Amino acid sequence: MEIPKEHLVDMYETMVKIRRFEERIREMYFADKLPAFDIAAGLIPGEMHLAAGQEPVAVGMRPHLQPGDAITATHRPHHVAIAQGVDLNKMAAEIFGRETGLGRGKGGHMHLFSVEPNFGCSGIIGEGMPVAVGAALAFRFKGTDNIALSYFGEGAANQGAFHESINLAALWKLPVVFVCEDNAYAISVPKAASTAIPDNSDRASAYGIPGVLVSENDPVAVYEVMGAAMDRARRGDGPSLIEIKTDRLWGHFEGDADAYRDDEFKEEMNQRDPLVVFGQRLADEGILSADEQTAIQEAQHAIVEEALEFALASPYPKPEAALDHVFA
Amino acid sequence: MEIPKEHLVDMYETMVKIRRFEERIREMYFADKLPAFDIAAGLIPGEMHLAAGQEPVAVGMRPHLQPGDAITATHRPHHVAIAQGVDLNKMAAEIFGRETGLGRGKGGHMHLFSVEPNFGCSGIIGEGMPVAVGAALAFRFKGTDNIALSYFGEGAANQGAFHESINLAALWKLPVVFVCEDNAYAISVPKAASTAIPDNSDRASAYGIPGVLVSENDPVAVYEVMGAAMDRARRGDGPSLIEIKTDRLWGHFEGDADAYRDDEFKEEMNQRDPLVVFGQRLADEGILSADEQTAIQEAQHAIVEEALEFALASPYPKPEAALDHVFA
Amino acid sequence: MTTAATDRKLTMQKAIAEGIFQEMDVDPSVFVMGEDVGVYGGIFGSTEGLLAKFGPDRIIDTPISETGFIGAAVGAAINGMRPIVELMFVDFFGVCMDQIYNNMAKIHYFSGGNIKVPVVLTTAVGGGYSDAGQHSQTLWGMFAHLPGMKVVVPSSAYDAKGLMISAIRDDNPVVYMFHKGALGLGWMVNNPRATEPVPEEPYEVPIGEARIAREGTDVTVVTIGLSVHKALDAAETLESQGVSAEVLDLRSLVPLDRQAVINSVKKTQRLVVVDEDYQSFGMTGEIITTAVEGAFEYLDAPPVRVATPDVPIPYSHGLEEWTLPSTERIVAAAAGVASS
Amino acid sequence: MTTAATDRKLTMQKAIAEGIFQEMDVDPSVFVMGEDVGVYGGIFGSTEGLLAKFGPDRIIDTPISETGFIGAAVGAAINGMRPIVELMFVDFFGVCMDQIYNNMAKIHYFSGGNIKVPVVLTTAVGGGYSDAGQHSQTLWGMFAHLPGMKVVVPSSAYDAKGLMISAIRDDNPVVYMFHKGALGLGWMVNNPRATEPVPEEPYEVPIGEARIAREGTDVTVVTIGLSVHKALDAAETLESQGVSAEVLDLRSLVPLDRQAVINSVKKTQRLVVVDEDYQSFGMTGEIITTAVEGAFEYLDAPPVRVATPDVPIPYSHGLEEWTLPSTERIVAAAAGVASS
């Protein structure tokens, strides 16, 4: 497949932005928590699930997105939100618990909601899957050609919601693409200890829909497979189930000792860091020189810094605002 | 496959017993409810789901059962309970809400529990499936060669519990046989309106286990397929998923006008009544003559009458016994 | 028109279906999803007649996948629709509660008010016909305990239609519970009070306002759902015994009309709370505490509760009857508190 | 031995793991299932050290299939085992509540007492560290509302071990909730009171008996879980203000030690109920109603509640802190009611 250069560049830029965002969040997360790690302390208290290494699953669909397309993501949502173009300032502000955040500080890092682009996520495994089905149903009612993407981890693929959602979407031939981010672990539980078969994409046959495995953590491979599935959905030919092998470079959440993955595994994983590999490839293929990549990095890092500055300069909500927004 | 004659006879006897039980319950259910049907009135108030027509799915496994094997059944449980040999007197007494019932009148027709044989059922779709997995896990812990059978309707196959249970059993290679009773309807909803693929047995591939379709409502076909699956489980080779096409001859519950199935469908269904067909076959093959069948019918009917008499002669629990048995 | 309207009596079941019908007729964003809502018309008739008018695209029969389709209602609501989604019996909430309480009820809050989730979740509640412990519960206390959803329980036809229309127009998730024994179904004994004149035209009944179902001076009986009728029956008996009971129909638990409870208790100085839900950690405790907080000095005697004891609802008729609140138990409780 | 035992201080987390360890050691029918209970030792350490001793056959990591594995615990319990099954956070109950409340909690009743279901369901509760609305709830009022399960909430290490051992030996389903903020985890601020001397040998703490955590004469503070420590902190401040607060740690909501509440209220004549769960339709109403039912004439002032208001628990630190019951709010409430 011939991929337009601007798509390759766009994916690279977005990967850089995501990685930088995650790195900076990580730094600020630990800022006031160490030396004695206290989860409740610091600029960003609470759990923090970062997606460094999983950039390809997010950026590969990006060039195929259209305005109004819905995405539901997981407890590990930043990469997908950034790839969809969720306002980075407001997103950062939400993560820092500020009044200017996407949810005025009420939702936090696992509960990022945006109207335009149409994004949501959740802290409960599998919870977003039926929501994506409902978004697709709404698109059918409204006669738009929008589609819904449902992201979930390979661990989530054993939750009942997986089965019910995909059956519904297949039955009603709805424009949904189910995207399984297979990073091989659900917290400490390896996929082989949770899943009776090797590849969730093979479960598509239980619903009579296409199932495609992307076996490399590579934005181009994701781009191709997601492009076909998204087109298919947009054409009205129904849902697909895509499984993408990817890597969670860091712990499950920040502070996780990650003792359940051995050093060899982690070393191999770090060797194949998708950002490095993709940058190398773009250089090798003459698409983006090292200098161009550096320029991109600087530009993207600046965007991230701006978002963090916006967030840090924003006020906290008034405590009694806790009572607002239960009901419309 | 050569089936021992006593198994054929046993299956026929049991089918006769089941059918008679369901017919008599039906009569007594309506006894004091008509002419103006009142669900709360009569000897047996409440919902009543009868299994006439589904006898083959129940009796086919019977010759392969061993003491201690566990069965979990559904809201439509009588045929399976009778086939497993649950005490018919106590079962009838429970259905009539009596103190002598399996649950002292607390559970009723959807909540029949027996220790020996090891039987349970439930009013919630899919609820029994994980329970069967747990029974099988207990058998492994205890080092017995018992197995668990999990019955559920084709409607239940779209409930999350289906997915989670089968994945667990397959993952842990537990001795469970999952038996889908496909009577083509979930109340008024036909299978095609609920299930994205034609046969649930094909969903076995999502768990890497054997899936077998029994496409006739025939005790011999069920006997063979269930025998193989039960042996496999007992040998320690793990679970199977069996789907059996069957017929619910009557409404979803008693009092159901059954207007969602057209006359043609119902007529065809009645033409292939499995009790008639099996009786005919046994006569044709010289296994049970018409006279022998009549004798069996009389004997089985007498057993059913005895159970009903036991139930009707039993006292109701004292009202304040409602407070007992919340805790052990 | 108005005269004709008030002359026409409807059962609660028909009133519910009419409310949905009329809103669907004017608002194309309203649709219905659930098990057996199509050709069957809803197991309890809540969607009767809708398929014929609106067709299978807007009246959607679902698989038995409550997590799937209730979650889909949330997704559709976020994206501009106003789904009505049916959980056949409230007792089934356990297979899908995450979508209800963690998702439907919380997204508006998590989004800081940016995202609205206008779902109406209809569900049948209540016992009294030997359907045993997985098909006879009300559980409204539990729904009311969890923030983010309105919880509406009409007791009769007029309110049922008006509350349904209000629920559909509400921008919040509304759990709309109908009591099987008040629906006026042909196949279940009903309290005849629930069938009453219902205007033909659409109208709203505000969510969050209790209704004084009967005025009285000696004792306040606060309740909801079918028990309203049992309380009214009890009030007649009490009257013949010289006790004047005021019956307050809460109509919704969220929002809860606390002021109506307090006002009535201030007037009668005595309180009985009747609840078909489990007694402990539920509605009776909340209402009594509301009265204690708002009218402590007015209370002449400790309030009394008449509720379902903390046992799974038993099957056998005599056990169940003994368990659920009855007119006799209400009479005894009210007479007792009135004379103390 | 006894001296050594009482000298040894344990965190609540270690006390829980030790209780499980000791029962598993003597009873081969006990096993553990749940997410990350194996090599991880439980996200909150409840199963720390167990895998090394008992191996993966008895300490079973599960897929994220709560309906599947909690239902499997029910099936195993019916068939002679005594499973301990972990729901990682109580907030996740919605994906599996049917197995918990409709199945685990009801089978004994439905079977007329013939079938026992000795499951211990462990789960982490509580907020205070900005984990937002799907990871910070306690929800014990909801579990206590639904009949058929015991609901146990230890507040400190001694009780945690003894209640765990009692729970495992109990023939009934027991929901065992541990508050993250009382566990003594290295990575979370803890109230130091929760860490205390714990005997080495196995012992039971009876389920259903409240504990007077501090004696007092002017006002009773009834609470459970982490709030016990906040109440004790508050009692110290109150003492300096001349108010003597009695703190009652309920330890379990089911069975509920109503007599302990009544006795204390009869003594102090004033009541504050502190609950980290949502305020309405929950524990505060139940405890206040219990006091009103059992000690009406003794109450000198309307009881007061200090609870989490009916909002999903917000993320941002300041919002959350304002929402959850704090020592300051307890002091203010108790001082207020004591002076009224």
Ligand SMILES: Cc1ncc(C[n+]2csc(CCOP(=O)(O)OP(=O)(O)O)c2C)c(N)n1
């Ligand atoms: C219903 C539910 N069960 C358990 C959890 C706790 N939990 C949070 S993330 C996680 C692992 C998820 O694994 P996976 O789906 O593979 O996503 P990943 O973290 O690898 O991105 C678990 C078990 C939860 N949030 N919701």
Ligand SMILES: Cc1ncc(C[n+]2csc(CCOP(=O)(O)OP(=O)(O)O)c2C)c(N)n1
């Ligand atoms: C979780 C749940 N949802 C819905 C129901 C209501 N219900 C009872 S039986 C039934 C249909 C079941 O169909 P199927 O599984 O095919 O079994 P059949 O009745 O055909 O034997 C439904 C929807 C229920 N009991 N539990």
Ligand SMILES: [Mg+2]
């Ligand atoms: Mg994963």
Ligand SMILES: [Mg+2]
């Ligand atoms: Mg069926």
